[in-house]
Amino acid sequence: MDTRERLIESAQALLWERGYVGMSPKAIQEKAAAGQGSMYHHFENKAALASAAIARSAEQLYASAQQEFTQPCSALDRIIAYLHREREALRGCRVGRLTQDPEIIADPQLRQPVQEMFAKLTQELAALIVEGQSAGEFRAELNPEDTASTILAVLQGAYVLARAANSAEPFHRAIAGAISLLQQQGSVKRAPRK
Amino acid sequence: MDTRERLIESAQALLWERGYVGMSPKAIQEKAAAGQGSMYHHFENKAALASAAIARSAEQLYASAQQEFTQPCSALDRIIAYLHREREALRGCRVGRLTQDPEIIADPQLRQPVQEMFAKLTQELAALIVEGQSAGEFRAELNPEDTASTILAVLQGAYVLARAANSAEPFHRAIAGAISLLQQQGSVKRAPRK
DNA sequence: GTCTATAAGAGGATAGAC
DNA sequence: GTCTATCCTCTTATAGAC
Numbered sequence: 001m002d003t004r005e006r007l008i009e010s011a012q013a014l015l016w017e018r019g020y021v022g023m024s025p026k027a028i029q030e031k032a033a034a035g036q037g038s039m040y041h042h043f044e045n046k047a048a049l050a051s052a053a054i055a056r057s058a059e060q061l062y063a064s065a066q067q068e069f070t071q072p073c074s075a076l077d078r079i080i081a082y083l084h085r086e087r088e089a090l091r092g093c094r095v096g097r098l099t100q101d102p103e104i105i106a107d108p109q110l111r112q113p114v115q116e117m118f119a120k121l122t123q124e125l126a127a128l129i130v131e132g133q134s135a136g137e138f139r140a141e142l143n144p145e146d147t148a149s150t151i152l153a154v155l156q157g158a159y160v161l162a163r164a165a166n167s168a169e170p171f172h173r174a175i176a177g178a179i180s181l182l183q184q185q186g187s188v189k190r191a192p193r194k
Numbered sequence: 195m196d197t198r199e200r201l202i203e204s205a206q207a208l209l210w211e212r213g214y215v216g217m218s219p220k221a222i223q224e225k226a227a228a229g230q231g232s233m234y235h236h237f238e239n240k241a242a243l244a245s246a247a248i249a250r251s252a253e254q255l256y257a258s259a260q261q262e263f264t265q266p267c268s269a270l271d272r273i274i275a276y277l278h279r280e281r282e283a284l285r286g287c288r289v290g291r292l293t294q295d296p297e298i299i300a301d302p303q304l305r306q307p308v309q310e311m312f313a314k315l316t317q318e319l320a321a322l323i324v325e326g327q328s329a330g331e332f333r334a335e336l337n338p339e340d341t342a343s344t345i346l347a348v349l350q351g352a353y354v355l356a357r358a359a360n361s362a363e364p365f366h367r368a369i370a371g372a373i374s375l376l377q378q379q380g381s382v383k384r385a386p387r388k
Numbered sequence: 389g390t391c392t393a394t395a396a397g398a399g400g401a402t403a404g405a406c
Numbered sequence: 407g408t409c410t411a412t413c414c415t416c417t418t419a420t421a422g423a424c
Contacts, residue, residue, distance in 0.1 A: 019213070024400080038408050038409080045401075046399095093354075099358045141374075142375075150368045164312045185375065220417075229389095231389080392423080404410095
């Protein structure tokens with residue numbers, strides 16, 4: 001792997017762990033086994049490298065969600081699969097985490113990939129809700145975009161609860177609770193709870 | 195207001211805005227109009243001051259939730275009132291925000307007030323679910339603790355979506371979606387959506 | 389209690405040699 | 407492309423005078 005690539009991956013890891021403010025150029029260089037000059041050769045400054053790293057993480061997370069969204073099963077089951085996907089509750093969301101950083105929110109260059117990822121996930125989830133409504137899995141009165149936002153919010157908030165408790169338990173509880181609420185929304189009969 | 199108090203309030207504001215890593219003693223001093231020596235007279239170090247500030251914020255947020263939880267209306271309506279309480283979507287949650295800070299998660303002294311606040315809110319919300327089940331507002335199969343975690347997660351996640359979008363809209367959508375899901379869980383007739 | 393002085397180290401680069 | 411040297415500011419204090 002070339003140096004530029006190692007720098008991006010190191011920045012991705014550090015942004016996940018420490019956020020933008022907490023990520024120092026020095027730490028990036030050490031993790032990437034690259035020198036000062038090397039880093040500033042490939043990237044103009046810390047923000048430029050962070051921008052590349054954030055875009056990369058957002059793409060990866062979006063691509064990985066696609067796998068759940070396109071499985072050959074009912075819309076509700078695809079949503080449940082997405083909610084149940086293996087996640088490291090205590091590490092938090094690589095992309096959602098960035099929203100806490102004022103420097104990222106303030107800089108359109110840094111915020112844009114984050115915004116775009118959530119917008120696209122909301123759209124896709126809303127489309128799944130509509131599909132589920134046609135199949136009778138969700139009642140017609142459910143607002144698709146609202147419900148999609150709720151699903152994404154549960155995931156993001158579940159990470160917060162897990163880190164607060166220093167335990168994955170509240171994460172899994174929040175997910176289970178959301179699934180239970182969703183399963184009760186249709187006219188199609190379903191098993192009550194796993 | 196005395197200096198010690200001003201230091202705590204300044205730290206509360208800075209923790210909300212910038213997190214623990216992003217809050218420098220210098221910034222605290224300026225905001226509190228206190229000198230270097232003054233701050234280190236009242237608090238041993240940055241962590242000690244942060245600890246006092248975090249505990250204060252957690253207490254305040256918990257007390258404010260109590261107001262919604264003890265209103266004289268049905269359990270479901272109290273939950274809805276809690277979800278609908280005026281919140282500054284773009285600023286995020288003063289307490290939930292802290293969970294992103296590795297230094298806060300790593301230090302039991304700093305994490306404990308955060309953990310305690312979420313644990314207590316979960317308990318109280320779970321008790322409201324149980325109450326609502328007795329009243330027929332929620333079906334008996336709903337797990338109270340799971341559902342309570344889901345409600346808290348929706349709120350915390352809604353802040354994330356709002357900051358990502360730089361708009362309060364997804365925040366309000368996520369809340370509306372959650373309320374819509376909750377309203378469909380009982381045998382008691384309710385108006386479909388506001 | 390508050391102020392000023394001092395300080396070792398990290399943060400975020402720039403410059404120029406190789 | 408990568409390395410080392412250099413720079414200035416900020417961070418997080420400590421010490422001691424007032």
